[in-house]
Amino acid sequence: MTTVKQHPVLQSRGPQTFSSLLDTFFQDSVNNRRVQGFTPAVDLWETEKSFELELALPGVTKENIAVEFEDGVLRVSGERAFKKENQEQKYHRVENLYGKFRRSFQLPENVDAAAINAQFENGVLHISVPKVEEKVVKHQIFVK
Structure with a gap:
């Protein structure tokens, strides 16, 4: 006996014409892109x-961005929504990524968390994390 693996999208579907198979392929590609989410590029x-830090967030609004700092970790999260304005539109290709994103950055102890500044302009989020004087963690004491 031979088993044949079927693609989960095509499973439970009957015979189709080439045209409807092509339509299904493009539609599934669009839906998968929307669900995957994306990871914004970062310069640090x-x-x-x-x-x-600068994060490239084209197509994201300021209201859809959250910046948090907790226990030495700076977190930036948000969502880039897919706008399908007209249900009659038939997308053939969607190469932009959409969905929720989250980036985390472990920062050293010598940062001033209360003075962190974030500005969003032209699709770029710029975050400035000021330093404070380094804390003395280990200090050699000479015996006299």
């Missing part, structure tokens, strides 16, 4: 006085 650098 350090200056003498701060840590700086």
